[in-house]
Amino acid sequence: MEKKTCLYDRHVAxxxxxSPFGGFIxxxxxxxxxxxxxxxxxxxxxxxxxxxxxxxxxxxxxERYVNxxxxxxVTAAPTGQIYYGMMLYADGGTxxxxxxxxxxxxxxxxxxxxANISKDVAWMQQQIQGFDIRFEHxxxxxxxxxxxxxxxxxxxxxxxxxxxxxxxxxxxxTLDVAEGNEGETIIISRTGYTGxxxxxxxxxxxxxxxxxxxxIESGRCKPCGLGCRDTxxxxxxxxxxxxxxxxxxxxxxxxxxxxxxxxxxxxxxKEALVEQKAEGVPQKLVGIELADKAIPxxxxxxxxxxxxxxxxxxxxxxxxxxxxxxxxxxxxxxYAKLGTEVQVQIRKKTFPGVVVKKKFYDKHYKKN
Amino acid sequence: xxxxxEGLRYSESHEYVRVEGEYGYIGISDYAxxxxxxxxxxxxxEVDDEVTAGEEFGAVExxxxxxxxxxxxxxxxxxxxxxxxxxxxxxxxxxxxxxxIKVQLSDPAELDALMDVEAYKAHCEEN
Numbered sequence: 001m002e003k004k005t006c007l008y009d010r011h012v013a014x015x016x017x018x019s020p021f022g023g024f025i026x027x028x029x030x031x032x033x034x035x036x037x038x039x040x041x042x043x044x045x046x047x048x049x050x051x052x053x054x055x056x057x058x059x060x061x062x063e064r065y066v067n068x069x070x071x072x073x074v075t076a077a078p079t080g081q082i083y084y085g086m087m088l089y090a091d092g093g094t095x096x097x098x099x100x101x102x103x104x105x106x107x108x109x110x111x112x113x114x115a116n117i118s119k120d121v122a123w124m125q126q127q128i129q130g131f132d133i134r135f136e137h138x139x140x141x142x143x144x145x146x147x148x149x150x151x152x153x154x155x156x157x158x159x160x161x162x163x164x165x166x167x168x169x170x171x172x173x174t175l176d177v178a179e180g181n182e183g184e185t186i187i188i189s190r191t192g193y194t195g196x197x198x199x200x201x202x203x204x205x206x207x208x209x210x211x212x213x214x215x216i217e218s219g220r221c222k223p224c225g226l227g228c229r230d231t232x233x234x235x236x237x238x239x240x241x242x243x244x245x246x247x248x249x250x251x252x253x254x255x256x257x258x259x260x261x262x263x264x265x266x267x268x269x270k271e272a273l274v275e276q277k278a279e280g281v282p283q284k285l286v287g288i289e290l291a292d293k294a295i296p297x298x299x300x301x302x303x304x305x306x307x308x309x310x311x312x313x314x315x316x317x318x319x320x321x322x323x324x325x326x327x328x329x330x331x332x333x334x335y336a337k338l339g340t341e342v343q344v345q346i347r348k349k350t351f352p353g354v355v356v357k358k359k360f361y362d363k364h365y366k367k368n
Numbered sequence: 369x370x371x372x373x374e375g376l377r378y379s380e381s382h383e384y385v386r387v388e389g390e391y392g393y394i395g396i397s398d399y400a401x402x403x404x405x406x407x408x409x410x411x412x413x414e415v416d417d418e419v420t421a422g423e424e425f426g427a428v429e430x431x432x433x434x435x436x437x438x439x440x441x442x443x444x445x446x447x448x449x450x451x452x453x454x455x456x457x458x459x460x461x462x463x464x465x466x467x468x469i470k471v472q473l474s475d476p477a478e479l480d481a482l483m484d485v486e487a488y489k490a491h492c493e494e495n
Contacts, residue, residue, distance in 0.1 A: 032405050032406055034431060349411075
């Protein structure tokens, strides 16, 4: 039985197509994916991402603990800074990819994928021994909205009344608000999963519902489902756990080494990554562009020009922002060089393609 | 709301056949194009290919997913609707005018196993 987010009734009232995702029943689209996709690229869209999981780690050893389980480096991080990275198994396979928010001295807020919540929390708790920390699983408390698009800053400031202009890319702050549970403290960050400027806002269910209603009633922000969340993140080359990352896919294979700080004294999985960097990996994640309009989908085979199976498509679409059929695929390293000719098997036919950068559309982040 | 056209034969998987003499025009129903959403690609067989009732002969793709096309009748493909190669969205605009393939029917008795418009309407309402 799937869980519902605190906005479930609102999605149904808006006529959303609802479908299971990551243990939740989530809105896939309200009108159609293409329209919602372009509204985020051109104006502003709001996503219910309350299915995401949250964990708070505090206490004397919090920084040391986070550095132990996380590939990025949070040592002496400034308050408000956010880091993207992974949690790894000892063999370098990925437990999950996540954001870590530095909220204060020895105070971290971790945001994990919905589908992995119970697995992650169990794994994180197993690693606590030897660390003096307080570990709070807060997924049931927090709702989360993602307001994304070039007009997001104006919408968040003017419709929600939350000051966010000063917030730099990948930073967060807390705000005391009068809404929600008769006043509460929310977290807002300049982050997202669309390749556009935007904000993610974490608050109680009551706050999340009130903020959602204001955004929808304003007419300045289109409700957007997980369908376009996937096409948006795919186009700008952002990975999705389960497609581009998994227990069998390390960050080195996925091309995410820049988020793994091998100069840190230690983290779980470090030795495996050092070895993978030194000896190479058998498979790598690449982009493939097809000449034809046929669409490569998750799980379809990638073939060499001679017809040998060399890998699998992880995500593919007919790209909405640039009119091309493209995919990300995990293929044998010897074929991973840019410009290499490959083929993709789509139903009964094979289609020629070429290995390209796995970013099909440029990000439009506001960095200052 | 979905439109239904009289005089066609419909399959449970939402394909239709419009019979003209020894030929059948095969497409997807208006109900099906509604359910799919924006069609972005139509994978069609080639002229002279054989299609078999109940078997896949191509696919219609929306942004999110590919749906197989199942042949409602058997026959030889004599024409494919080439307009769909460049404008797959024609299926969304008018699924009944924009047939996908034209076949020479090899066993017209197969038509009896398909639904008329009333039976097909009832089938859609059940879903």
